[in-house]
Amino acid sequence: MSTVDYSQELSVVEGRPSLRELDDLISKPLESKPDKKFFIAISFTGLMLLTGITALGASFIYGTGLWGNNNPVGWGFPIVNFVFWVGIGHAGTLISAILFLFRQKWRTGIARFAEGMTIFAVITAAMFPLIHTGRPWLPLYLAPYPNQHSIWPNFISPLLWDVFAVSTYFIVSLIFWYVGLIPDLAVLRDKAGTKVKKTIYSIFSLGWRFSNRHWQHYEMMYLILAGFATPLVLSVHTIVSYDFAVSIMPGWHATIFPPYFVAGAVFSGFAMVQNVLIFIRKIFNYEHIITLKVLENMNKIILLTGSLVGYAYAMEFFIAWYSGVQAEQFTFINRAFGPYAWAYWIMISCNVISPQLFWFKKIRTSIPIMFVLGVLVNVGMWFERFVITVTSLSRDYLPSSWAYYTPTITDFGILIGSFGLFFTLLLIFTKTLPVISIAEVKAVVDGAQPTHKDH
Amino acid sequence: MSEKVLYALTGLFETPDQIIDAAEKTSDGGYKKYDVNTPYPLHGMNQAMKLPPSKLGYAALVFGLSGTVSALALMYWMAVIDYAHVIGGKPYFPLPAFVPVMFEVTVLSAAIATVFTMLFVVFKFPNNSHPLHDTEYMKSVSRDKYGICILAEDEKFDENGTLKFLEELGATNITHQYFTEDSYATWWSVLDKKFAGILAVTAIATSLVVYIGLNKVLYMQPFSWMMEQEKLNPQKGSVLFADGFSMRNPVQGTIARGDLPYEYAVDPEGASKLVNPLPITEANLQLGKVKYDIYCSPCHGFMGEGDSRLRGQFPNPPSLHSEKVRDWTDGRIYHVIAMGQNVMPSYSSQLSRNEKWATILYVRALQRSLNAKESDLQ
Known part of the structure; x- marks a missing residue:
């Protein structure tokens, strides 16, 4: 084994590419016509999106009776999918804000892409509560505006907090993403070949001129935004968990929910980012920017959050026993051994057992294996939300109202459509904006920073 | 086209160390209005240029706190003043439940304010007609060169002297940057x-x-x-x-649930023959008391003496303890309740049949309380 000199910080970008090479490499997808592979990919995701649109259209015409939602399981797929997608959206801000505050330089290569995924995931997620209300054209009623009913929203309802949390999260993520893009758009402006492109990039780069008097404020602004986004990202899934925890359903009414949901969100978000990055680095030749080391670091975070989630599962059982509440105890035994045991054990094996394989360095650094494990994590996390939502509702306090929830084909159509929407947006993103932050990567290349040797 | 005016002199450098050195020398040389343009922020440049620390944090603080306060004030006004109503048995002003919204509004206003202050107030963006735009200089510093730009409006600026200064620093591609009066005019052309x-x-x-x-x-x-x-x-x-x-129209002969037609509507004496179907039990008396207190007591008084809470505002009703009323049969009283009498309206829509009979039982009990018989003592 070779010895590593830990006194020197290892470079996060391999091979010392010149700054000009980085520009050209990162902006290449924007300057070349999309190839055949891109069209195959986008027609596939487009087809998925079309499936979702068809299912949604049918739901609008014939009503939400097409879904499996019914008494007592009134939440069903729409809420499961909502929580799942909001969770996916948590990796982006975590990478761009929390890892920034911790000075993790390896985040520079993946931050932009993860932020983009956050925005698309939140868009996808926001669709579900809207359609679940059954009247998606009246979202304005959620906002506190002076209206003809002369009433105000209920500010002590977690569902309203959710509206504020998710919309704040979306706006702040969008701002974060956009200010990060400004210097890169200015690079593209100066590289642009055609007049149309130049005009568009000029408008959106706002006239950025790489001035150090600006960079100084820009870095301060980035720090402030990261400082605000860090508690924000933790608050969003906390509030999503309040939707459950503030109610009195057995299996939901638990104080462990906020940290447990946040850990789960980071867990699934990182798995999704890792999965997509594996393709991005290969297709666009970014292997030296998004290095194997970056993927390995992400796998370590997946291992950490996966273990937290596993701990939370165990703790839920313990608290159910320790509380001495019969309904609570029944709910958890019902989860593991009742009619939804199949979903529970899928969740346990995907979320608790499979990420434990990342303890081995060989597995952590093997791309095919980590890809499969990432997919499993997301399957597991989807089932976690399914288990939480459906098992508690289907067997509540009143045995006479118990019923087995069965999703319909329309439900699955909308679920497929949500993946279609997310991946279509991602594909368009890779072709319209730089998926790696040019300015940030340039700043961490070897030799990019002054040595200050004369001081 | 108006005349070209000299805006600045620019020079390029190849390495970060060179530009830091150049920036230090420029600021030591007494230049105030100069700028350094680099493709990414350089560590130590702020010290080299002797820039004061950024004050954006104050914008975040002020706007963030005003977001917190206005969210709280708005929720207080909505939930306590404008439309106060009890939700889920909670107080009108449940502070802990307001915290999530306050927090989100704080983050939202601080984030938006910081970015907007920076872009629109500090940088005065959008500004795509700056003299340096579209120059070869800008195209170099946006990619891999490090540039310095000394403005002509600086007090120490002197075309030849500054040119020489830049040459001494080791700058390459030293260029004169011009602007036209036209482009200056459009710098803040919001009213265009x-x-x-x-x-x-x-x-x-x-x-x-x-x-x-x-x-x-x-x-x-x-x-x-x-x-x-x-x-x-x-x-x-x-x-x-x-x-x-x-x-x-309902089918002929239809009657509402629990509602039998009253056949003595115009025959008070005939109604006297009706017999109270309810036995004297505690439950019936209790029901009668509740109904009496609600419907009868406002005029007749709680004790049936006609000493009502509405005394003086309506013609005073007679006492229920008069000999006349005491001698009436239950059926006759039933008739008064069902059909009304003088200014008293019918109470049929308020009291069901059984409730009327229960009320009569209670009235009888009230009467007995003032005119007890000797046998009651036993």
């Missing part, structure tokens, strides 16, 4: 006709879309399906029935 026109069109279009959306589109199909259902409403016309009404 074109811009104002676009703004007006956008404002009108947005208002129209919102107005039509909220007032017209929402009342069109399919959004109105919930309201326009294929069912008959009481006041609506109908093509189904010959008379054109959707409301039907």
